[in-house]
Amino acid sequence: MKVSVVKETASGERRVALVPETAGKLRAAGLDVLVESGAGDAAWFTDDNYAEAGAGIVGRDEALAADVVLSVGKPDEAAIAALRPGQTVIGLLAPLTDAALTASLAKAGVTALSMDMIPRTIPRAQPMDALSSQANIAGYKAVLLGAAEYDRFFPLLITAAGTARPAKVLVLGAGVAGLQAIGTARRLGAVVSAYDVRPEAKTEAESVGASFIELTSVGPASGEGGYARALTEEERQAQQEELADHIARHDVVITTAQVPGRRPPLLITEDALKRMAAGSVIVDMGSSPLGGNVAGSVPGEHVVTENGVTIIGAANLPSTMPAAASAMYARNISALLLYLVKDGELAIDTDDELQAGVIITRNGEIVHPALVKAADQGPAQA
16 A cells, blocks of 8 residues: 655645654555655755655655555645546545535545544543644744744743843643643743643642642633533633633633634733733744634734734744654544554544544545534534
């Protein structure tokens, strides 16, 4: 069975789906690995590195003709047009927010598996959990971005010229990215606070060094799959008003809140921004075309408010650390692939709850229950 790695075409995407190490492991498992020439260049993996691991270096057409095509992000229109029925495509396809892509993959007749749909509550799926691996990197890099933009020290410094107080950092959202952000900020010497609507997050945030903020205006809001549920409009307003008091007392704020398939919740309003001190920094990890956690944030841009608060729209942070992010993602995608392979061929079994959770199209149809339900309900409102 031929497994290929294609070069990413999305603007700014520097990751690659397999690194030479994992390509070698797939070869050892009896798979024929093909790598599109230049696929790893942006992550500092050369064609020679892949060739030394036993992979074949091919052109794009041959890579897209393989039995299984691996990618990081979504295939573009040209790539989908080149696919044939019966092929398998695996990547971070974001089907909950891109119904058109899902429909195109179904029309192409391919079996599409989306790495961001891995059922995170199934223990055997943990090595395949690409969202967690990439969120770890994003949480780390978000703190570095905030520290670089903040024009004072993060740690307490006592010098002959005087004492510099430590920065006060607030992390909103204590999932995988938030916990990594807390730990990183603490290692840099900041005083860190955290908030999350999920009560179980308190112990986790405190375990990595944060003081946990508990709001009286919002009750527990745990959702499915480790995410928080979407708040009601009344809960959102109450949350925003009470959070504003805490936000105003911090120097650097990192927001990480996301709801799968929906607009990220607005946590920092315009009124909250106006109460922050000049020189404060916000890193909005929820920034996306659908919106962000911060009023006025723009994906991929730095915005400075009239009162001197810098808002960083932190889009696709894992791609800014492509070597590390690619290595982690490659382990995730190869773990899934090897789970699916039996006797050198893919053994698709939709009765397997793990496979049922990750397969989005098959035999010309959209098959994932969440996507079928969404299609029946009509287009979602952004």
